[in-house]
Each structure stands twice: as C-alpha cells, then as structure tokens.
Amino acid sequence: MASLVISHGADTGDFYKLTEALTSVGRDDTCTIQVLDEQVSRKHLQIRFDPATKLHFAGDYRSANGVFVNGKQVLLDVILNDGDRIRIGNTNLIYFSADFPDKAAAHAAVKKAGEWAKDTLSP
Numbered sequence: 142m143a144s145l146v147i148s149h150g151a152d153t154g155d156f157y158k159l160t161e162a163l164t165s166v167g168r169d170d171t172c173t174i175q176v177l178d179e180q181v182s183r184k185h186l187q188i189r190f191d192p193a194t195k196l197h198f199a200g201d202y203r204s205a206n207g208v209f210v211n212g213k214q215v216l217l218d219v220i221l222n223d224g225d226r227i228r229i230g231n232t233n234l235i236y237f238s239a240d241f242p243d244k245a246a247a248h249a250a251v252k253k254a255g256e257w258a259k260d261t262l263s264p
C-alpha cells in the first residue's frame with residue numbers, strides 16, 4: 142500500500158498507512174487522519190485510491206486555505222507520485238508509494254528524502 146508522513150507541523154513524525162479507498166485529512170475528529178493545525182479546515186484533504194489504476198489521488202475538500210502538491214495548488218484531483226510533498230495549512234506531508242513497518246522506517250525515508258535536516262525525532 143502507501144503511506145503519508147507528517148514532515149512539518151504540530152504532528153511532525155506521525156505516519157499513516159493508506160489502507161482505505163478514501164482517506165480524509167483535517168481538524169475534525171471524524172477524519173481518518175486528524176491534523177491539529179489552526180490553518181487546516183475541519184475537512185481539508187482527501188486521498189482517494191483508484192483500484193482500477195492502482196493510483197492515489199489528492200483532492201481539496203473546498204478548504205479555506207487550499208491544498209498544495211509540490212508547491213502547486215490543487216484545483217482538480219491530482220495523481221500522487223512517490224515522494225510528493227503535500228501542504229495543508231502549516232502542515233507538510235510526504236506521500237510514499239511504499240508502506241512502512243514502523244515509525245522508525247518512516248522517519249528514515251523522510252530523512253533520506255531530505256525533509257529533515259537533523260534527526261531530531263525519536264522513533
């Protein structure tokens with residue numbers, strides 16, 4: 142499967158396996174992934190898996206501050222590629238097409254991608 146890792150923000154270091162057909166990300170506690178960031182809408186980002194193409198897509202839930210993938214604002218659903226950087230509010234996430242067995246492996250992948258200059262997070 143695939144994973145999302147928070148590389149910057151209040152929940153830095155958290156990682157999530159994308160096992161559902163639709164993953165919702167936002168401040169609301171009903172979201173699959175809750176991000177406690179004042180600049181993130183209650184329902185901000187959706188990650189959708191298409192079983193026919195085996196691809197993940199990112200879409201904006203009509204958030205107040207937008208969704209950005211690799212620095213470009215998402216207006217229509219976009220295909221996610223390994224290593225894509227997603228910004229919602231003051232939170233940065235990295236999409237990995239791989240799944241990680243644990244938090245330490247996810248941290249190693251983010252560090253290798255150059256997102257963390259120093260290893261300040263404990264696994």
